[in-house]
Every structure is written in structure tokens, then in C-alpha cells.
Amino acid sequence: MADVTLLVLVSLNRFGIAGGQFHQIVLPWACSRRAAARHFGVSESFAVKLLQRASKLKTLRPARQGRPAGSRLDTHGAFLVAQVEARPDITMPEPAARLVTATGVGAAPAVLSRFLCRRGFTYKKR
Incomplete structure (x- = not known):
């Protein structure tokens, strides 16, 4: 059920509702990651990779990009x-x-x- 909950968060984020915060939304059914991806209109690979990242890092926030701050000087x-x-x-x-x-x-x-x-x-x- 946790996988479905996270996909609801991503779906809400796409429309600017969640604002990067975790909100627990429980759906009345249990389904696989791929079925949830089809339900919310995102690609299956996106759903699988996102949930792998969420289970590993415990966050949905994107990684920081660019070089580290500071200078060699x-x-x-x-x-x-x-x-x-x-x-x-x-x-x-x-x-x-x-x-x-x-x-x-x-x-x-x-x-x-x-x-x-x-x-x-x-x-x-x-």
C-alpha cells in the first residue's frame, strides 16, 4: 500500500498541490507499481525508479545538481x-x-x- 501512496504524492506534485511535502493518502485498493503508474498516467519505468529511490533515500526530493559549492582558492x-x-x-x-x-x-x-x-x-x- 505504501507504493500506491507515494504515487499519489507524485501525481499531486505534478499539479502543484503537494509542494514537496509528504501527505498520506490511502487508496481503497492495493495494486502493483506498474498498475498504479497506469492509473496515474505516468510511465512504468518512472514509477519503478521513483519508488526505488524513495525506499532507498526516504525522500522524493530531487538530488542536488551541479558542482559542489566553493572554490579551490x-x-x-x-x-x-x-x-x-x-x-x-x-x-x-x-x-x-x-x-x-x-x-x-x-x-x-x-x-x-x-x-x-x-x-x-x-x-x-x-
Whole structure:
């Protein structure tokens, strides 16, 4: 009966009613995953895969997509900030070269510029 209940949730989600929350709806009959898929108008493979995922992860929410948050420069942030604070008018190729020699981590000047801008360092003309 749990399989049928989960498919009702998916069917309601398709119409924007459930909002990603679990609501228990009990149907008056018991049926297979494939029969429930036919009843709710979704493909059989979708129903089977969704219920496998739900039984394994205990949620119907989709997995997070994309690369993990953060940057490989996060661990060297103090070094880069010190370089810019020592010389506020430094050009980006200079800290890029110093980063390679000091840590072995290479980064393009544009990447360093975006990294420092996110931390509040912007170039100001005098």
C-alpha cells in the first residue's frame, strides 16, 4: 500500500498541490507499481525508479545538481587577501604568479579577480 501512496504524492506534485511535502493518502485498493503508474498516467519505468529511490533515500526530493559549492582558492584566501592588502594597486597576474610559486596552485588572473571581488576587494581608480 505504501507504493500506491507515494504515487499519489507524485501525481499531486505534478499539479502543484503537494509542494514537496509528504501527505498520506490511502487508496481503497492495493495494486502493483506498474498498475498504479497506469492509473496515474505516468510511465512504468518512472514509477519503478521513483519508488526505488524513495525506499532507498526516504525522500522524493530531487538530488542536488551541479558542482559542489566553493572554490579551490578558498583554502588560499588569506594568502591572496594579504597580497592585495599589502599592495592595493596590484594587478592580477602578480598574485597569480605568487600563488603558483608559494603553493603550486595555478589560477587565471580573471579567476583571482572574481574571487577577490566576492570578498569585497575591487579596483578603485585614483
